[in-house]
Amino acid sequence: MVQNSVFPTLVHQALEQAHFPSQPASLYDPIRYILSLSGKRIRPMLVLMGADLFGYTELQHAIPASLAIEYFHNFSLIHDDIMDKAPLRRGKNTVHQQWNANIAILSGDALLVKAYEELAKCPVSAVPYLLKTFNQVAIEVCEGQQLDMDYESLNCVSQDAYVEMIRQKTSVLLGGALKMGAIIAGANEEDTQLIYNFGVHLGVAFQLQDDILDVYGDPDTFGKQVAGDILADKKTILNVLLQQHLAGDDRQLYQSLVNNTSITPQEKIDAVKNLYTKYDVKSLASDLKTQFTELAFHDLHQIKVPEIKKEELLSLARSLMDRSY
């Protein structure tokens, strides 16, 4: 995935050079910690790729926007992990686990402010538009996280409501990252909207795929507990589609499996997977994923820049959508 590209190197260097004060240590140590847990850095790369797509060559001027997106992403991880009571993140302790919830709340807040500090370093004429874009993304991510929490206590969530939730919670940040790059590059309004849509559609497709891989992924390559979502009764596209199609006694059977502590984890996984198979839920979910992937490629196709400029984004998109299962 874009291994020969300059973007990962630029992002890596920028994060290496990012400096946070030493004191108060209990505010800034957690920030250094979360940023050091090496993710794929897709989001900050997308800012640079969005700018590059539209012929912007002074990529160092897009670095602050790139960092703003990565800081925002990590802020949301710190706070979401508190809310989800998650003990681990990328195999390491979450911030609230490593320190405590108060420190996680406050260092998250500070990291969000640091994201806005990076925005303030962007090319000055672009700052107002970037600020509006970033705010729009940020508020949608909050709304998406709230919907996610609200949906956990609902028995039945429609497919559209679920897709809208993941769009807000995870996908607008990808679209927003690309859009910020486009803004810095001075792309026209239509292309700016198209690259945003590309990111959002790709993000939805990626999240749908993530839901599918949780159950059907190759345990050796997926890197998480297989079917962890089933065991946690988590809302996923599979679960949402199943609820939509369950008929007759199967509805009661499924309800008896949810929150069931008298069967073994493997029995629960097998029973739910049997229902998924019976109602062809994997295919339905894969079709939906394909729809969103095609929408994304269509968005990118419509953007009026030379096709060669689109190659890195196409390659990234393909590599993201081509994980084995």
Added chain:
Amino acid sequence: MVQNSVFPTLVHQALEQAHFPSQPASLYDPIRYILSLSGKRIRPMLVLMGADLFGYTELQHAIPASLAIEYFHNFSLIHDDIMDKAPLRRGKNTVHQQWNANIAILSGDALLVKAYEELAKCPVSAVPYLLKTFNQVAIEVCEGQQLDMDYESLNCVSQDAYVEMIRQKTSVLLGGALKMGAIIAGANEEDTQLIYNFGVHLGVAFQLQDDILDVYGDPDTFGKQVAGDILADKKTILNVLLQQHLAGDDRQLYQSLVNNTSITPQEKIDAVKNLYTKYDVKSLASDLKTQFTELAFHDLHQIKVPEIKKEELLSLARSLMDRSY
């Protein structure tokens, strides 16, 4: 206090007209709730007063910056109340008490983003400078809150460290509010710095006074439990000065009172107040308050605008610093 002034009305109207989405209700209801708990609205008024001081007449263009400051303040209240496990705020349930901690974390986050949304509505040429100023204030407030939490577990905090903590936690927001008004009004750099300093010095003086009033305030007018800080072993300027001056056996006596559960609350209050009297701590604290008040008035005095323009700020400052005790 500025009763005949236009500023409270403008702020009140702006908050009345502020609109938040109805959904997700669990995200926006807490925001509506915290903003409805009527505070004195000093901070948003300071933005308008800062602009007015420098002859700015289009005050409606300063309203978004004014709301940004009020939203930020309320965001910090929501999150601080979680961290302090405070059940009540202005006599009503805190957000985490009324809903839960997760909802308080996320609605606080959303309110911080909403503050930045207001910033994005400010006069476009001022947005980059306002954003920088706001970020600087916001990060210092986070640092101040962290220091406050750090200091709770320390036995002894120096006077300077304590003043620096309250400067960051509470005073820079007052200075920042005034500075944002000055920026919108296009004040020169020197005056902008002076009005910022005025707000910070006044804020420190006000917080010192608050510490003094907690113990020595008139119970009928102060509106909080008298000497609640002593009972909670909270760091205050009185406690910090006492620790600095305690001699001989009194140090041991004081330590025996801290975290002491075998005496009645009134016995603890009386014993600590006896030590305050013995070491003349109230006078020392009042002197320090006076020093900061004088610094504030000196800052205001130096600003190069007609004296008549300063009258509302002077009157506000005097009314803030003239609460009975």
